[in-house]
Amino acid sequence: MILMSYLKKFLATTQVMVVFVPNMEYKDTLVQISDLLNKNYNKILYVTLNRSCSALISTFDQNKMDYSKFHFIDCVAKNESSSIENCTHVPSPNALIELSLAISDVMESQKPEVMLFDSPSTLLIYNKEDHVTKFVHSLISKLTMWDSKGIFTVPEESADILMVKDIEMFVDKTISLKVS
Amino acid sequence: MEEDILKNMENVRHNDSGLDVEFLPTRVSTFDHLMDKRGIERGNTILISGGCGTGKSIFCMQSSYNAALNGEKVVYFTLEEEGHKIKRHMKNNFGLDIAAVEKEGNFVIQEVDPIKIAIDVRNVLLNQLPDLSVEKELEIIGKTKFELPFHPDRIVLDSLSALSAGFKDPESYRLYVKILIKNLNKYESVNFVVSETEQEPSRYSRSGIEEFLTDGVIILYTLREGLARERAIEIVKLRCSNHIMTPVPYKITDKGIEIYPKEDIFAGL
Numbered sequence: 001m002i003l004m005s006y007l008k009k010f011l012a013t014t015q016v017m018v019v020f021v022p023n024m025e026y027k028d029t030l031v032q033i034s035d036l037l038n039k040n041y042n043k044i045l046y047v048t049l050n051r052s053c054s055a056l057i058s059t060f061d062q063n064k065m066d067y068s069k070f071h072f073i074d075c076v077a078k079n080e081s082s083s084i085e086n087c088t089h090v091p092s093p094n095a096l097i098e099l100s101l102a103i104s105d106v107m108e109s110q111k112p113e114v115m116l117f118d119s120p121s122t123l124l125i126y127n128k129e130d131h132v133t134k135f136v137h138s139l140i141s142k143l144t145m146w147d148s149k150g151i152f153t154v155p156e157e158s159a160d161i162l163m164v165k166d167i168e169m170f171v172d173k174t175i176s177l178k179v180s
Numbered sequence: 181m182e183e184d185i186l187k188n189m190e191n192v193r194h195n196d197s198g199l200d201v202e203f204l205p206t207r208v209s210t211f212d213h214l215m216d217k218r219g220i221e222r223g224n225t226i227l228i229s230g231g232c233g234t235g236k237s238i239f240c241m242q243s244s245y246n247a248a249l250n251g252e253k254v255v256y257f258t259l260e261e262e263g264h265k266i267k268r269h270m271k272n273n274f275g276l277d278i279a280a281v282e283k284e285g286n287f288v289i290q291e292v293d294p295i296k297i298a299i300d301v302r303n304v305l306l307n308q309l310p311d312l313s314v315e316k317e318l319e320i321i322g323k324t325k326f327e328l329p330f331h332p333d334r335i336v337l338d339s340l341s342a343l344s345a346g347f348k349d350p351e352s353y354r355l356y357v358k359i360l361i362k363n364l365n366k367y368e369s370v371n372f373v374v375s376e377t378e379q380e381p382s383r384y385s386r387s388g389i390e391e392f393l394t395d396g397v398i399i400l401y402t403l404r405e406g407l408a409r410e411r412a413i414e415i416v417k418l419r420c421s422n423h424i425m426t427p428v429p430y431k432i433t434d435k436g437i438e439i440y441p442k443e444d445i446f447a448g449l
Binding site for chain 1: 405407408410431440442445
């Protein structure tokens with residue numbers, strides 16, 4: 001909770017940030033970040049490349065979290081999310097243009113105040129590094145245009161990847177959610 | 181008949197409130213926003229090029245259909261697919277009711293046999309008549325095979341690849357295409373000629389000559405990233421207008437081609 005108040009403080013003054021999350025606590029921390037956003041914003045876009053939309057909803061249910069303010073973009077499940085009302089399905093994490101179009105569509109139609117993107121490092125499994133860097137750079141430029149905040153979560157162990165270092169240059173702030 | 185058509189066209193141009201050139205919008209999604217003039221000048225022939233399944237025919241048909249709905253006269257020459265199949269696919273897949281605009285009299289699909297053209301051209305080259313130049317004779321073949329039912333605002337020729345397949349000799353194909361494109365430009369219509377290339381083309385037509393002869397080249401790409409395929413469209417050359425110099429993403433949806441000029445391409449071309 002101390003870490004979340006730390007994150008909340010930075011969110012108030014920062015438009016786009018990279019948040020490094022310890023690998024062992026990654027899943028739980030993402031739930032806490034979601035809860036923080038849920039309590040402080042009216043509309044949130046959650047782009048998920050690591051867990052399917054239905055898995056996220058199930059976790060939110062277990063934590064008694066209302067997820068009605070969320071719109072999900074799911075790049076994980078092939079079909080299951082098509083029946084979930086506030087979820088857009090992107091057929092593959094390879095399809096960067098498709099993902100970009102889906103994000104633009106939600107940002108322009110629903111105008112969320114904040115986007116949670118989990119995670120650029122997962123895109124590297126499916127795409128070339130320079131393509132992911134271009135994608136994130138383009139997305140950050142558009143966040144400024146849409147006047148929305150962006151949080152890119154990255155597992156702590158991916159911090160040394162060149163693409164992540166490149167992204168750090170594009171964002172306003174990099175923070176590490178690690179108890180020292 | 182063709183002379184009448186050209187005469188009528190001249191009258192139209194002379195009566196046109198002092199403007200010498202007219203630009204016709206392509207009417208394909210937001211494609212016109214990629215060009216400063218928001219359209220293509222009459223009398224220009226544009227090469228629509230791309231790999232298999234990129235949507236070249238959809239682009240041409242969508243443009244032609246929307247033009248016909250807006251009162252323009254369109255002649256669509258098909259050298260590959262039969263007319264009734266084109267109509268069925270366009271209606272079932274994209275909701276373009278070609279038969280309805282045909283009934284209105286603004287749209288005609290004509291099937292042309294590329295093999296017959298190739299044989300006629302070969303005969304001309306083998307048995308040249310003493311009182312006619314080769315060029316004149318080939319022009320006559322073009323007029324006979326691509327006969328126009330009315331004064332067109334648009335002509336589509338789909339495709340040059342089918343035409344080239346009919347020719348055994350690349351030299352005679354090149355000569356014929358040169359005369360054909362010159363002939364098309366006389367109608368002061370906006371003309372699309374379709375050519376199939378490789379998925380990531382190093383040249384934009386089979387023979388390599390079409391891109392020099394035409395006034396513009398539009399390329400449709402399929403980009404492959406891992407298992408996913410994505411699409412991009414690019415204006416490579418356009419004599420009549422300044423244009424965006426980068427490829428732009430597009431999708432083939434149930435409404436036809438949708439273009440996204442504000443989006444970026446991430447993979448290399």
